[in-house]
Amino acid sequence: DGGITQSPKYLFRKEGQNVTLSCEQNLNHDAMYWYRQDPGQGLRLIYYSQIVNDFQKGDIAEGYSVSREKKESFPLTVTSAQKNPTAFYLCASSISRTGNQPQHFGDGTRLSIL
Amino acid sequence: GNSVTQMEGPVTLSEEAFLTINCTYTATGYPSLFWYVQYPGEGLQLLLKATKADDKGSNKGFEATYRKETTSFHLEKGSVQVSDSAVYFCALRGDSNYQLIWGAGTKLIIKP
Numbered sequence: 487d488g489g490i491t492q493s494p495k496y497l498f499r500k501e502g503q504n505v506t507l508s509c510e511q512n513l514n515h516d517a518m519y520w521y522r523q524d525p526g527q528g529l530r531l532i533y534y535s536q537i538v539n540d541f542q543k544g545d546i547a548e549g550y551s552v553s554r555e556k557k558e559s560f561p562l563t564v565t566s567a568q569k570n571p572t573a574f575y576l577c578a579s580s581i582s583r584t585g586n587q588p589q590h591f592g593d594g595t596r597l598s599i600l
Numbered sequence: 601g602n603s604v605t606q607m608e609g610p611v612t613l614s615e616e617a618f619l620t621i622n623c624t625y626t627a628t629g630y631p632s633l634f635w636y637v638q639y640p641g642e643g644l645q646l647l648l649k650a651t652k653a654d655d656k657g658s659n660k661g662f663e664a665t666y667r668k669e670t671t672s673f674h675l676e677k678g679s680v681q682v683s684d685s686a687v688y689f690c691a692l693r694g695d696s697n698y699q700l701i702w703g704a705g706t707k708l709i710i711k712p
Binding site: 490492526527528529531534544576578588589590591592593594 | 604634636641642643644645646649689699700702703704705
């Protein structure tokens with residue numbers, strides 16, 4: 487079955503540590519996105535990528551970094567510069583950046599601070 | 601800029617009750633509108649969508665009509681079930697921008 491796989495499901499970060507969240511899709515989608523979800527709030531866009539080797543900052547990119555070396559993969563690194571990283575992180579993809587195609591989501595990674 | 605406003609939750613109903621979750625938007629041009637559902641501990645799933653005025657999206661007994669005159673896209677279901685308990689998100693995609701604009705989500709609790 488086609489879909490988006492996020493791993494791990496739960497992740498713990500120590501002070502001063504960088505951690506990387508994995509996102510893989512086999513939908514052959516060009517566009518991929520990372521969102522942060524905090525309790526009782528909507529989704530906020532961290533980074534997005536429209537094509538391999540290209541990505542753009544979203545609304546809350548500070549303290550995060552991404553890469554897009556392969557079409558199917560879009561890992562997110564939460565750096566030590568992100569002072570409040572505890573949240574639910576969602577990866578999504580869509581066929582392209584334009585038009586009315588919906589975004590498809592993974593099951594998320596919950597990041598907590600040790 | 602574009603924005604989406606949803607009614608605050610939680611919304612608590614008894615099984616078989618009628619459901620309405622309000623969603624209004626602000627946007628220029630002709631946006632596409634979406635409802636997503638998030639079950640506990642999971643990612644979001646597309647529930648339904650509408651891409652132009654007066655379109656009605658429907659899925660799993662849920663419906664929403666794109667009303668340009670009232671800038672609304674309210675979600676309705678005639679008879680809810682316990683399994684409908686989830687968080688529902690209204691979202692908008694502008695006609696000149698890739699980005700989805702999200703409402704804050706409405707938690708729905710259905711009691712047997």
